[in-house]
Amino acid sequence: MNQPRPTVRRRRLASLLVELREGAGKSMEEAAERIGCHKTKISRIENARLGISLGELRDLLAFYGVEDSAYVEQLVNLARRGGERGWARHLGATLPSYADHIDYEQTADYIRSFQPLLVAGLLQTPDYARALYRANPEMLTREQVDQYVDTRMQRQEVLVRDEAPRLCVIEGEVALRNSVGGPKVMAPQLDRLLEAAESPNIEIQVLPCNSGAHMGLIGAFVMFGFPTPAFSDVVRVEHVTGTLHMETPGEIRSYTLAFDSLRSLALSPAASRDLIQQVRHEL
Secondary structure, three states: OOOOOOOHHHHHHHHHHHHHHHHOOOOHHHHHHHHOOOHHHHHHHHOOOOOOOHHHHHHHHHHOOOOOHHHHHHHHHHHHOOOOOHHHHHHOOOOHHHHHHHHHHHHOOEEEEEEOOOOOHHHOOHHHHHHHHHOOOOOOOHHHHHHHHHHHHHHHHHHHOOOOOEEEEEEEHHHHHOOOOOHHHHHHHHHHHHHHOOOOOEEEEEEOHHHOOOHHHHOOEEEEEOOOOOOOOEEEEEEOOEEEEEOOHHHHHHHHHHHHHHHHHOOOHHHHHHHHHHHHHHO
């Protein structure tokens, strides 16, 4: 059975515990001795693979010299709610894997996305997203479509917050020319891409249709990189019946090579803007 992926709160608490332990000059062995466990348990807690009891947490915080009672209670509350999926828990019928995706977006500092057929979700306009959801064979209700579109727009706020992640997107030329929702939808969507390309933390490259055989023929994928070394990169691949998350070193290496290869084939950011403008003009 696959182990559930750590939530945003558990990842956050884990990274803070690492900072506090190292700041106090304590080793994992010393922390383990303090709460009467094996070093492996401390490692799993600091890798967000294992939760921590509130008693153990308070004991470790005292051991690390954390005296601010308000800060202690913040961390205790973080541990108490460690199993919750952030604001994604409000999505009702949304699949847990989608909640995982949101968690990763909220905590990553580097996101790489290859989208040969569609505009990347973090760069979609509301009307573009709505057109995609309306094409869903599950026959979503109007209320469900509105909910999913609202959620997608909330996700995009991560790009304009303080310490926003770096986003590197490779769009297939097909994604620009595929008239999702018709010209009235695609024109503002292309304008949105041109606007996003001006942001210092966003880079957009276009892979031309005449690129020939390339590694991108495997399909779309998204890679998440995290600021905490203890957290491995994660690759997310969607398919018809679900989502696959991969994080072993071999898998990450293969997709990193694939992305780098596609990046070398794609147009430069400047040439990509020119092509987007050209397609926009043709509309």
